Amino acid sequence: MSREIVIDPVTRIEGHSKITIQLDDRGEVVDAHFHVTQFRGFERITQGRPVHEMPAIMARICGICPVSHLIASAKAVDDILAVEPPPTGKDLRRVINLGQIVQSNALSFFHLSAPDLLFGFDADPAKRNVIAMARENPALAKDGIALRKWGQQIIEWIGGKRIHPTGIVPGGMAEPLTAEVRDRILGGVPDAIAAVERAIAWYKTDMMRWEEEAATFGNFRTAFMGLVDRHGNVDHYDGWLRVIDADGKFLADKVDPHNFNDYIGEAVEPWSYLKSTYWKAMGYPDGIYRVGPLARVNIADRMGTPRADEELEKFRWRVGRVAGSSFHYHYARLIDTLHSIEKIEEILRGPDILSKHVRSRAEVNRLEGIGVSEAPRGTLMHHYKVDENGIVQWANLVIATGHNNMAMNRAVLQVARHHIKGDRLEEPMLNRVEAVIRCYDPCLSCSTHALGEMALRIQLLGPDGTVLSDLAR
């Protein structure tokens, strides 16, 4: 008799979702789905709004990564205005975007995922949380909190507010940077670098434990996508799209992000509100690719900053030139964070960073605009169409978590296959299925364009839908 296991909802991620695992007559896993059960509708509600409001409205998609949406949206509106922000305006956008990457990566690694790594996936769920972590390894917890705080402060100081800042505007930035704020941010750099380097050191000594785990933890061959600059370094704000296959071969390079629609398709499945994007050349569902920290370290020649490059070399030595296991998202996320901190320092030490010229102004000059940037979870695309008065007629958002949708589904399937033996529901399986999703740090609020406290529930269903077994916590 075939059966279905349902994990509903999934915890310690941003948003609402559930997982179903389909078993066949012999109790073997035949399929698994990661369902995103929430719907936002931003693409519809922005229709009819003046295009200058778009960054502020789009920021409301997410309280964790408002800056990412602000950046992609502001870039899309820049495109509609046909303006380039002044160089300093761009640099300030880069800094605030990197501040966002630091704080969100810190949240994902330290607050959401580190409890699994510290206590193990088989530990009591009541223990596997950031509070218990603060008791067990206070230094690690403190580093996470401090990093997140520093990233948030950058957003507040440059953007005006920690959540939904108003400083990022079409054409550039609302306000220039002051020497005082620059120095305050720079003052925090050494501590931030030290904190993330401690985390990397801890992770590296500890990760040996997880080698077997990593081998079955969403470990599969996919393509990877991200933005790189003209030197082939990671670029979180601008640059070209690069896509590599599982062997590191370029599927595409120097793709103008404005042409992303030529390369990427979006598929809709009836069981989820989250769209699945795919690489058009390979079709659906074969055109599976991943984005985010793991993709960034895989696609780039180098990170482009000294400390991060050193770590990248060690990373590649340990896990190979192209890391395939989703488990390595954690490691990659730490390197990505280190790079971001170094990059913030580099930009802020630039000679023109205090320039008063931070915003370009123009009227609507194009009826269509696209903005692409790297959000903490991966490549983020905003695409708008307006009428000649600048009123939004249509919007489409391609979100990092959408790019990763197919990979997350495959990862769940792999973990379930490895850990489900027979038809018994066991806590360790449940924990790992959730944890593999957490690697991708999915933000469902963003990707479905809701919030809430979640409990975990798993149900074993018979073919007629009757609940055979129910496990909740």
Next chain:
Amino acid sequence: MSTVFTFRIDGKDVAGTEGQTVMEVAEENGIDIPGLCHLEGIHDRGACRLCMVEIGGSPKLVAACMTRITEGMEVVAHSERLLEYRQAITEMLFVERNHVCAVCVANNHCELQQMAADLGVTHFDLPRINPKVDIDASHRLFAIDHNRCILCLRCVRVCDEIEGAHTWDVMHRGLETRVQTDMGIPWGESSTCTSCGKCVQVCPTGALFEKGRAVASGSKHERPFLPWLKTVQEERGL
């Protein structure tokens, strides 16, 4: 020589000259009577009803901005009852159209928002109407978002009385009432509009705004009196 009247507002002895309104005398004496349609320098209209006060001996409330002073009148400008009415009026102004402060150009620079804060309107009990309301962004420099219009008609008055263009007026009735330009044609096609921007400057909310302004950046000039009406054209050197 005009006659001087002495009377009391909230128990305070005040004096004004014949022809002045209760609102004007209150302002001169530092007594704050809330209002959103009143603006010094243009004629009062009594549109928002927030300045309703009690006049001794009459159970009826009157608008302070429309009531001429008389000798010996007893004005109650602040009471529990008046506060409740004012809160209700403010709430009704909000629920009538679609006000979303977080993404409004006038956020933190909005008189309606400030009014709600001052009066302690923390939530809405009345159901929102959520009407489908248009935006006219056809003008090159400015736009009007009727979602945020509270029909104070400052724009209509300033355009008529100060600029002398009378581009703005009012059309339809009741919930359908809208301010309109040149007999209801798109603002960008108006032949009377001089693009002076006075209407934008006097708008208490984010209904009228300069195009290109990002959210929460729609700060307006301080308005001690009308000389602030330096036009947007002058500012931009057009």
